[in-house]
Amino acid sequence: MTTSTDSPVALITGGGSGIGAAVARQLLDAGHRVAVTGRGEERLRRFAKELGDPDGLLTIVGNAAEYDDIQSAVDRTLEAYGRLDTVVANAGVATHDSVAEGDPAGWSEMVLTNVLGPALLIRASIDALKETRGRIVLVGSVAGFVNGPGNIYGATKWAVTGLAENTRRQVTEWGVGVTLIAPGRVETPFWDGLGSLPPGRLLTADQIADSVVWAVRQPDGVDINTVVVRPMGQPN
Secondary structure (H helix, E strand, O other), X not given: OOOOOOOOEEEEOOOOOHHHHHHHHHHHHOOOEEEEEEOOHHHHHHHHHHOOOOOOEEEEEOOOOOHHHHHHHHHHHHHHHOOOOEEEEOOOOOOOOEOOOOOHHHHHHHHHHHHHHHHHHHHHXXXXXXXXXXXXXXXXXXXXXXXXXXXXHHHHHHHHHHHHHHHHHHHHHHOOEEEEEEEOOEXXXXXXXXOOOOOOOOXXXXXXXXXXXXXXXXXXXXXXXXXXXOOOOOOO
């Protein structure tokens, strides 16, 4: 891994585990400098230690659904590295219940993190991305394209699907790209709330990170907009 003062810089929310951590690792290996945010300080510290505390990694404790936290993360990234080329809105939560039978207590956090969070990241970072003609990556879901019975999590990801195209139509004139990555079933801590993994084949976080990094590293002038990635055999 090599980095320099003019190497690209990425900021990833929810970057201490799962898909976000996999994206961070791959971008670091590709020579990027990377800032990751998360609500758990210990998890971020453990992630950095696993990577050997590289100079090109900045960890920032913060809540993706709080604008002050996100603006602070953008400011600290710019202060540390002098530029910002990519933001990855990866932070997300799921209550794994339904609109007719679920517990509303957890819905506000899910909606704020999954829907408001990406919008706040876009707002906080857009001025810096204009300067670098950078890229916004939103991690959505297949659930944002295929309806599931009573699936409120899916409804939040439908919102992210819409946010991606709405954002693209505004920022493309500024030379900023927008990519929606919509994974199918992935083996990550996302399933911890269910107590077990779903049946059938699952993708790995690294396989989804491959798609993110591929989109980020497209040539100037190429805008990859929507990438849906399912494990073979997932019917929905």
